Amino acid sequence: MFKETKKAADRSGEETMSRTSAYTKMNVSTASSAQIMVALFQAALRNMRAAANALGRGDLQGGSVMAEKAAAIVLGLQGTLKAEVAPDLCARLNELYTFVACRLGIAGTKFSAEHAEEAERVFAPIAEAFIQAASQVQAAPGSVGR
Numbered sequence: 737m738f739k740e741t742k743k744a745a746d747r748s749g750e751e752t753m754s755r756t757s758a759y760t761k762m763n764v765s766t767a768s769s770a771q772i773m774v775a776l777f778q779a780a781l782r783n784m785r786a787a788a789n790a791l792g793r794g795d796l797q798g799g800s801v802m803a804e805k806a807a808a809i810v811l812g813l814q815g816t817l818k819a820e821v822a823p824d825l826c827a828r829l830n831e832l833y834t835f836v837a838c839r840l841g842i843a844g845t846k847f848s849a850e851h852a853e854e855a856e857r858v859f860a861p862i863a864e865a866f867i868q869a870a871s872q873v874q875a876a877p878g879s880v881g882r
Contacts, residue, residue, distance in 0.1 A: 770870040773816070777863035780809040784840065784856040791849035803844035803852055807837045810859065832858060 767775070783806035791799030814833035819826040836855045843851035 768874075770874065773813075774867050774870050776809055776813055777866055780806050780813070781856065781860060781863050783809065784852055784859065787840070787843055788849045788852035788856065791843065791847055791852060796847045799847060799849070799852070800844040803840045803855075806852075806855070807840035807844070810837045810840065829862070832862060 783802045787799045787802035787806060789799075790796075790802055810833050814830060814837070817826040817829055817833075819830075836859045839851045839855035839858070842848060843855065
């Protein structure tokens with residue numbers, strides 16, 4: 737009986753994951769690049785905060801996983817920098833993203849909530865500025881979504 741219940745639960749979980757995956761793919765395929773970037777900044781911040789909270793309460797594995805996820809997003813954002821468009825800004829952001837990713841790496845390997853919090857303190861103003869700029873561009877008359 738337990739095996740049958742587990743199989744049914746597994747199938748149900750797979751169906752839910754499949755529907756969630758399809759929904760996510762649809763959102764990504766219809767979102768503007770600015771909307772995708774905003775979602776990435778928000779996810780990075782959310783994961784940094786989750787890492788700090790988990791590490792702070794002693795959930796070392798959970799905190800390490802969340803720090804790794806946040807670092808992966810930050811490194812992905814770093815990869816989108818276009819130095820040919822704004823060399824000085826990109827150079828500064830590159831340094832900040834490297835710093836944040838390193839702090840998250842330390843947080844995940846040394847199980848340090850303080851390092852995750854430091855990464856979040858440095859990253860939050862960048863994320864908030866981008867989110868604000870994206871919303872202003874999107875709200876501007878005649879703005880193009882993509």
